[in-house]
Amino acid sequence: DTEVTQTPKHLVMGMTNKKSLKCEQHMGHRAMYWYKQKAKKPPELMFVYSYEKLSINESVPSRFSPECPNSSLLNLHLHALQPEDSALYLCASSQVFPRRTGNSPLHFGNGTRLTVT
Amino acid sequence: AQKITQTQPGMFVQEKEAVTLDCTYDTSDQSYGLFWYKQPSSGEMIFLIYQGSYDEQNATEGRYSLNFQKARKSANLVISASQLGDSAMYFCAMREYKAAGNKLTFGGGTRVLVKP
Numbered sequence: 541d542t543e544v545t546q547t548p549k550h551l552v553m554g555m556t557n558k559k560s561l562k563c564e565q566h567m568g569h570r571a572m573y574w575y576k577q578k579a580k581k582p583p584e585l586m587f588v589y590s591y592e593k594l595s596i597n598e599s600v601p602s603r604f605s606p607e608c609p610n611s612s613l614l615n616l617h618l619h620a621l622q623p624e625d626s627a628l629y630l631c632a633s634s635q636v637f638p639r640r641t642g643n644s645p646l647h648f649g650n651g652t653r654l655t656v657t
Numbered sequence: 658a659q660k661i662t663q664t665q666p667g668m669f670v671q672e673k674e675a676v677t678l679d680c681t682y683d684t685s686d687q688s689y690g691l692f693w694y695k696q697p698s699s700g701e702m703i704f705l706i707y708q709g710s711y712d713e714q715n716a717t718e719g720r721y722s723l724n725f726q727k728a729r730k731s732a733n734l735v736i737s738a739s740q741l742g743d744s745a746m747y748f749c750a751m752r753e754y755k756a757a758g759n760k761l762t763f764g765g766g767t768r769v770l771v772k773p
Contacts, residue, residue, distance in 0.1 A: 573761075582748055582763035583702070596760060628700055643709060645692055646761055648702035 543567050546631050546649035554657055555621060561652045563614040563631030572614040573646060574606060575630040583630055589614065590636050621656045628653050660684065661749050661764035669770050670739045677724070678734040678767045680749035686710075688754035691732040692761070693723070696746040705747075708732055736769075744771045 544565045553559050571590050575583035588596035589608040605617040614631055632646040662681045670676040693705040706718045708725045716723040724733040749764040
């Protein structure tokens with residue numbers, strides 16, 4: 541069983557809807573991530589939170605709004621999405637990147653399969 | 658420019674045989690980490706093995722080993738004694754300590770199909 545839990549597993553939403561994806565981890569990790577993955581493509585980084593502060597935003601459109609309410613939770617708020625935003629959304633967590641040792645793999649959740657109609 | 662390149666889009670391998678998945682990377686950072694992940698059709702990303710740029714020995718983890726050639730900037734994954742459950746997409750990924758902080762960048766992936 542994965543130690544990073546994402547809900548819901550599947551989501552279908554219209555272009556005018558507002559929905560949220562949720563992610564939770566209890567591994568004591570202080571870095572959390574959102575990735576977007578289209579079919580047959582690698583995951584693409586969207587956002588990184590370190591110590592509950594947004595540290596990386598990969599020029600993601602404002603219709604995606606991340607939130608990190610505490611060290612265990614990460615949300616992705618969705619509003620006015622387009623059909624091309626349909627994808628698998630993966631949450632991950634890790635130790636905050638240590639300077640030299642580096643052996644801190646990202647632990648991924650099972651993802652939310654999002655379909656925008 | 659591509660930071661991580663996986664040149665094999667797909668491979669067939671016979672059950673019980675070994676398979677090597679290629680990965681080359683590009684970085685000017687002296688300190689970095691290389692990771693391999695497995696993604697079955699269910700979608701979860703499973704961490705397999707890690708190699709640090711300062712590690713002198715090649716990493717091994719059960720049936721997985723990493724052939725790390727730093728001068729050539731390659732980090733090939735070797736899966737020994739392939740099993741049917743090894744059929745999946747495999748991604749090579751890199752973290753650069755100084756340049757990109759907590760960012761993990763993935764290569765394009767290699768799809769492996771194990772034949773009985």
